[in-house]
Amino acid sequence: xxxxxxxxxxxxxxxxxxxxxxxxxxxxxxxxxxxxxxxxxxxxxxxxxxxxxxxxxxxxxxxxxxxxxxxxxxxxxxxxxxxxxxxxxxxxxxxxxxxxxxxxxxxxxxxxx
Amino acid sequence: xxxxxxxxxxxxxxxxxxxxxxxxxxxxxxxxxxxxxxxxxxxxxxxxxxxxxxxxxxxxxxxxxxxxxxxxxxxxxxxxxxxxxxxxxxxxxxxxxxxxxxxxxxxxxxxxxxxx
Numbered sequence: 597x598x599x600x601x602x603x604x605x606x607x608x609x610x611x612x613x614x615x616x617x618x619x620x621x622x623x624x625x626x627x628x629x630x631x632x633x634x635x636x637x638x639x640x641x642x643x644x645x646x647x648x649x650x651x652x653x654x655x656x657x658x659x660x661x662x663x664x665x666x667x668x669x670x671x672x673x674x675x676x677x678x679x680x681x682x683x684x685x686x687x688x689x690x691x692x693x694x695x696x697x698x699x700x701x702x703x704x705x706x707x708x709x
Numbered sequence: 710x711x712x713x714x715x716x717x718x719x720x721x722x723x724x725x726x727x728x729x730x731x732x733x734x735x736x737x738x739x740x741x742x743x744x745x746x747x748x749x750x751x752x753x754x755x756x757x758x759x760x761x762x763x764x765x766x767x768x769x770x771x772x773x774x775x776x777x778x779x780x781x782x783x784x785x786x787x788x789x790x791x792x793x794x795x796x797x798x799x800x801x802x803x804x805x806x807x808x809x810x811x812x813x814x815x816x817x818x819x820x821x822x823x824x825x
Binding site: 627629631636637638639640641644646682684686688693694695696697699700701702704 | 713715740742749750751752754757759764765797799801803805806807810811812813814815816817818819821
C-alpha cells in the first residue's frame with residue numbers, strides 16, 4: 597500500500613535546540629496533518645495544512661505544505677522537555693473522499709534537560 | 710480536555726470472552742473511525758462510519774464487530790480474540806470527508822487491550 601517516508605526515525609536533542617522532521621510521498625496529497633502522541637495516549641492534532649506552499653504556526657511549532665504537494669516538514673523551536681513524544685505526519689490523497697489517512701512511521705523525540 | 714472519550718481505559722480479556730469498547734464524541738462530527746495501534750507504530754485504520762453507516766472495513770477479522778448506534782457513539786464488539794490482537798485501540802472523529810476537502814481527525818485517548 598501507499599506509504600509516507602518520515603525522517604528522522606528518532607532524535608535525541610538538548611533542551612533549547614530546534615528540531616526539524618519531514619515526510620515525503622510518491623503521490624500528491626491535498627491534506628497534511630501533524631500529530632503528537634504521548635505514551636499511552638491518543639494522537640493529538642498539532643497542525644493541519646491544505647494548500648501547497650502553506651506555512652502555518654502553532655506556538656513554537658511551524659509546518660509547511662510542500663510546493664510539489666508531495667512533502668511536508670515540521671519544525672519545533674527552542675525545545676522543552678514536554679516536547680518528548682512520537683510525532684506522526686499523515687496525508688490524504690487529492691481525490692479521496694473516504695476519510696483514509698496515510699500515516700508516516702513516526703519520529704520519536706527525546707529531549708535532554 | 711479531549712472531546713472524544715473512550716471507555717474503558719484498560720481492558721484485559723481471555724480468548725473466550727466477549728467485551729465491548731465504547732467511544733463518544735461531542736464535536737458534532739458525522740464520521741467516526743476505529744484504529745488499531747501497536748507499540749511505536751502508526752495507527753492502522755480498521756473501520757470508517759459516515760452518517761452512521763459503515764463505509765470502510767479494512768478487511769478486519771469478524772471477531773471485531775463495529776456498531777454506530779447514533780451520530781455521537783461508536784462501539785467495537787470483541788469476541789474470541791487472539792493474543793496478537795493486544796494493542797491500543799483508538800477512536801477518531803471528523804467532518805464527513807469530501808473529495809478534496811479537509812479531513813482533520815480528532816482522536817480519543819484509546820483503550821489499552823490485553824488478550825490473554
